Amino acid sequence: MSRTVNALVYGDVDLNLIDGSAVWAQSTVQALSRAGCRTRLVLKAPVHTGRLVDPLTGLPGVSVVRPHEERLLPGLADRPLSPVQASQVLAGLDEDDPCDLLVLRGRRLVARVVADGCFDGRIWAYLTDIPQSAAEMTEEARAELGRIAEAGARLLCQTEELRCLLETWVPEAVGKCLLSPPSVPEPDFDVPEHERPHDPFRLVYTGKFAPLWNTLPMTRLPALLAEDGIRAELHTVGDKIHDDPAHPGFQTAMARALAATPGVEHHGGQPREEAMRLAADCDLGLGWREPALDASLELSTKVLEFGALGLPVVLNRTPAHEALLGEDYPLYVPGRAALEDAAAAVARAVREPEARRLAAERCRSAAAHHTLQVAADRWRGHLGAAFPAAPAAVIARPRPLRVGVAGHDLKFLTRLLDHFRALPGLDVRVDAWEALARHDPAASRELADWADVVVVEWCGPAAVWYSRHKRPDSRLVIRLHRFELDADWPRQVAIDAVDQVICVSTYYARRTLEHTGWPESKVTVIPNWVDTDQLDRPKAPGARFRLGMIGIAPSRKRLDLGLDVLETLRAEDRRWRLSVKSKPPWEYWWIWSKPEERAHYDAVLRRIQTSPLLEGAVVFDDYGTDVASWLRRIGHVLSTSDDESFHLAPAEGMASAAVPALLPWPGADEIYDTRWIHPDPAAMAASIATLDRTTWQSTGDTARTQARARFSLNGVARAWTDLLVT
Structure with a gap:
């Protein structure tokens, strides 16, 4: 990030009331400030208490916009902004002082802003109030x-599970989803050691009071524990009591319980820092909720806040909590998570100091990964990628460098195009050919006359056309993959008009020179890019025993050899499985029209149906762009092809910390470390079988490090940028 980025932040939340969504707004502004952003926080409601807003007003680069007090819309009175009004206010602020990004929270709000169309390409949407299961995801x-997703720049996801769900059901979201977990401030006071608990033992709950959060039954814990011989008291902090139509009378009963229950001390609404001070003086945090919330894909901020204070927490056993704190965390609520079960978990914390200490350490360790500074560093990385620095070579230019991109299939250039468009000092236009040899000559001529640099994807008819129509004072760059060498197009290219030919591997650069006789100085190698940041995700349980293949058509991809590997492994251990992510071959007319291709797949599919070792062990997953979430389930990625120009699948697998396994197709050893290449399927299977859990993880870490060093999108983008602006 070479310049100060201007951010607008608005959440569909009332910052007078302290709950997780209001704390999100405060934390987001704090993190953006630390990341060097100029940030304007726009308030939904008039300020009645400055508990959350006041700590922001003195932060570097932060200003608070108060639409009601500043009369930014007529007739607001004291009512909170509706989504329609909020969209109008934000559009007006942007017109006066344009923002680079608009950070929004709340699905109804985001949908309204998208519909109004003023912020397309600049919306960073933080969504939690969305369907969180397949059953709820209506059309x-x-x-x-x-x-x-289409209108937004990024989608901010609180957890990995939420990101994967979005990418699975919303293809438009793939590549735009970023992790943005909750963050908690580092305490600015000395945190007690909590070695000796208080007498009575102090429980604490902070946040909103709502039926599903078990806040009403919580008030009965001191009395229930007293029956078990444990003196305890409950301290509560917060001022937001839900009026829930599904639970009539809750609001009144909750208020009465906070005010009049023996053993309950209610501290009311407090600034976040004071709430943390009060919690730090207690012995055990409560994060126990109704089991109906166990499937939530969100992460509780209060668990992290308690952890930052060194407090252990009693909470439900859920997949999200197990991922955060471990399966053996000692203070999960047992049984059906009823009131008696919660009391049993509290009693264990009281009577077993070692369990309490282990729980506190786990919570403290988890919180250390969710501090405001960690959030600020994460934002700095996100913003650096979204708003890259201008290349030095274009800063002094009197006008932007005009970059034209042409071709019939730009799927391998998508993220590079995003990078070029984000670079200050570059003006990018695209000439999208309708088919390999079909285009609009007038549009192509216009681009050729306009551009300072033309990049042609694939050395096909477009490369031939542009080599014959480029301006003498412009530059032409062509990228050649593999299949073009089997056709006459490279020989038809006017190579004298070409400044550089890019090949994706050394082997194919050498083959290109041998095939064409072009000057060696005109052929260079830049590998395919891999979005290593997006692919780097925690593995799902059971991934170690799952092989993966991406793309199995045409037959030279050799699914049959992948089945050889699987059968060999399953002969010793039936836990092994193979997942195949690919279009079926019959969806490619140019493949399925060949009798030899149909015969190959007929034999392969019959084998899967009839082999006792393959029964129930091969899964065909839908073709799609959700590769990153799919790879979470994959422990080993196979490349069994007869030949490839590069083969992205093992590189993508490596970036996900899957262990790659390749057969020695020509040129593989010039792209990938030879440790991953095996002479035949039997040797491949033997190598895979030797990896126990520890060595599989360490080997996957090595593969991920190599992928980052060799194929990362950032590194490849830099190489392309240097080539274009030189």
């Missing part, structure tokens, strides 16, 4: 989320 919801 209407999916379509709305698709529109949000």
Whole structure:
């Protein structure tokens, strides 16, 4: 990030009331400030208490916009902004002082802003109030989320599980989803050691009071524990009591319980820092909720806040909590998570100091990965990628460098195009050919006359056309993959008009020179890019025993050899499985029209159906762009092809910390470390079988490090940028 980025932040939340969503707004502004952003926080409601807002007003680069007090819309009175009004206010602020990004929270709000169309390409949407299961993901919801993803720049996801769900159901979201977990401030006071608990033992709950959060039954814990011989008291902090139509009378009963229950001391609404001070003087945090919330894909901020204070927490056993604190965390609520079960967990914390200390250490360790500074560093990385620095070579230019991109299939250039468009000092236009040899000559001529540099993807008819129509004072760069060498197009290219030919591997650069006789100085190698940041995700349980293949058509991809590997492994251990992510071969007319191709797949599919070792062990997954979430389930990625120009699958697998396994197709050893290359399927299977859990993880870490060093999107983008602006 070479310049100060201007951010607008608005959440569909009332910052007078302290709950997780209000704390999100405060934390986001704090993190953006630390990341060097100029940040304007726009308030939904008039300020009645400055508990959350006041700590922000003195932060570097931060200003608070108060639409009601500043009369930014007529007739607001004291009512909070509706989504329609909020969109109008934000559009007006942007017109006066344009923002680079608009950070929004709340699905209804984001949908309204998207519909109004003033911020397309600048919206960073933080969404938690979305369907969080396949059963809830209606077609209407999916379509709305698709529109949000298309119009937005990024989607901010609180957890990995939420990101994967979005990418699976909303293809438009793939590549735009970033992790943005909750963050907690580092305490600015000395935190007690908590070695000796208080007498009575102090429980603490902070946040909103709502039926599903078990806040009403919580008030009965001191009395229930007293029956078990444990003196305890409950301290509560917060001022937001839900009026829940599904639970009539809750609001009144909750208020009465906080005010009049023996053993309950209610501290009311407090600034976040004071709430943390009060909690730090207690012995055990409460994060126990109704089991109906166990499937939530969100992460509780209060668990992290308690952890930052060195407090252990009693909470439900859920997949999210197990991922955060471990399966053996000692203070999960047992049984059905009823009131008696919660009391049993509290009693264990009281009577077993070692369990309490282990729980506190786990919570403290988890919180250390969710501090405001960690969030600021994460934002700095996100913003650096979204707003890259201008290349030095274009800063002094009197006008932007004009870059034209042409070709019939730009799928391997998508993220590079995003990078070029984000670079200050570059003006990018695209000439998208309708087919390999079909285009609009007038549009192509216009681009050729306009551009300072033309990049042609594939050395096919477009490369031939542009080599014959480029301006003498412009530059032409062509990228050649593999299949073009089997056709006459390279010989038809006017190579004297070409400044550089890019090949994706040394082997194919050498083959290109041998095939064409072009000057060696005109052929260079830049590998394919891999979005290593997006692919770097925690593995799902059971991934170690799952092989993966991406793309199995045409037959030279050799699915049959992958089945050889699987059968060999399953002969010793039936836990092994193979997942195949690919279009079926019959969806490619140019493959399925060949009798030898149909015969190959007929034999392969019959083998899967009839082999006792393969029964139930091969899964065909839908072709799609959700490769990053799919790779979470994969422990080993196979490349069994007869030949490849590069083969992205093992590189993508490496970036996900899957262990790659390749057969020695020509040129493989010039792209990938030879430790991953095996002479035949039997040797491949033997190598895979030797990896126990520890060595599989360490080997995957090595593969991930190599992928980052060799194929990262950032590194490849820099190489392309240097080539274009030189």
